[in-house]
Amino acid sequence: MMHRILELYSGIGGMHCAWNDSKLPGEIITAVDINTVANEVYTYNFPKTNLITRNIQALTLSELKGYNVNTILMSPPCQPFTRNGKFLDHNDPRTNSFLYLIGILSELDTVEYILMENVKGFENSTVRNFFIEKLEEIKFDYQEFLLCPSSVGIPNKRLRYYCIARRTDALWNFKRKGELITQLPQEFGKPYALDDILETVVPETFLVKDKFLRKGNVFDVCHKESSRTCCFTKAYTHYVDGTGSVFTEAGPEAIENCFKMANMHEYGSEEYVKCLQTLKLRYFTPKEVLALMAFPKNYAFPDNITMKQCYRLLGNSVNVKVISELLKILFD
Structure with a gap:
């Protein structure tokens, strides 16, 4: 039928x-x-x-x-x-x-x-x-x-x-x-590792800005071996708390050590921010978020759609x- x-x-x-x-x-x-x-x-x-x-x-x-x-x-x-x-x-x-x-x-x-x-x-x-x-x-x-x-x-x-x-x-x-x-x-098995969906070349424009790094302790930080991310909302990249995960190329041990060092300084201070800068935290790209929402690989946004619009649309999808x-x- x-x-x-x-x-x-x-x-x-x-x-x-x-x-x-x-x-x-x-x-x-x-x-x-x-x-x-x-x-x-x-x-x-x-x-x-x-x-x-x-x-x-x-x-x-x-x-x-x-x-x-x-x-x-x-x-x-x-x-x-x-x-x-x-x-x-x-x-x-x-x-x-x-x-x-x-x-x-x-x-x-x-x-x-x-x-x-x-x-x-x-x-x-x-x-x-x-x-x-x-x-x-x-x-x-x-x-x-x-x-x-x-x-x-x-x-x-x-x-x-x-x-x-x-x-x-x-x-x-x-x-x-x-x-x-x-x-x-039905059984689906454990979620796959993020390495499967990551883009190989990501511009520095996706790096988390220093003003947000000051609130670093509320970030959900993921790495290549992670098999989870938080829900991406339409406010992703504009607010920190509860809007979606961020990514770093560093491994779990390096992430843990970095936050330990950062937390030795006053929360949100320049020294605190400098510690977190070493992780090069970045946002997931719209293409990566599309993959995490299981859209097909050939799905794409038109060139005239802004980054902010992409994230808003994905957050509502x-x-x-x-x-x-x-x-x-x-x-x-």
Whole structure:
């Protein structure tokens, strides 16, 4: 069966990449996102896909029905369910488009499969309850997950909520659990070492600036043999704490010794910074972050997209490998 897919909140096309990676038969009929920069990147990588720059709420029911899709892939705005978004949940206007979709879901009678991704925290939200209640009302089987890329062999921590849903009149061999699933049934082995994805030549512009080295103790420092990285956010390279890991060519022993020497000086002092300068800490490049998010090797950003835009778009994107594996379960 050739599936017809609608990709909503499409961003830079992470869901599209996941569909391709799953090797399932089908086509992205239409993708929709309001972000013009993300759409430029999407079109650069998927020039043949019909992409609409529009607010989801502007899609009429008749328009959606006209696409005649049987699958919806989507990653609605996550800010209403985060600390920075003040956990406003359904009171945040950024949930309006998703609430609109929930409201008309019963009218989309050709849709048989749904995959939805969001941040950890969504599982405790009122909007989640609205979504699940609607799935039950229109007789969809569903399963919720909290999964990290490290569980599928990717050296990156990016814990996210996922829900896969399927009409009950379609046979599904997947054994549903009432609670959130945190581990997929298949074995993937340990995450690979970062050496596998590192670029060989990285310009000095990626070196961490001295003003950030003053806060060196909050950095998550990785090296070639590391098999983990922290979640990369849209604020990567602009803030230090909790925005993503940094890299050094030095080995673990040299890293430990360097920080011991640095901490003998006043935290943030010139002497402290000089010690850390010897590690030549640098940011992961957009290409390396793409690899850690399991985008295909031929995926690229257009030359006119700035570095800041690259990181912002990546911070708002999805992990391709996790979604690919969930699609295989969804379509069984």
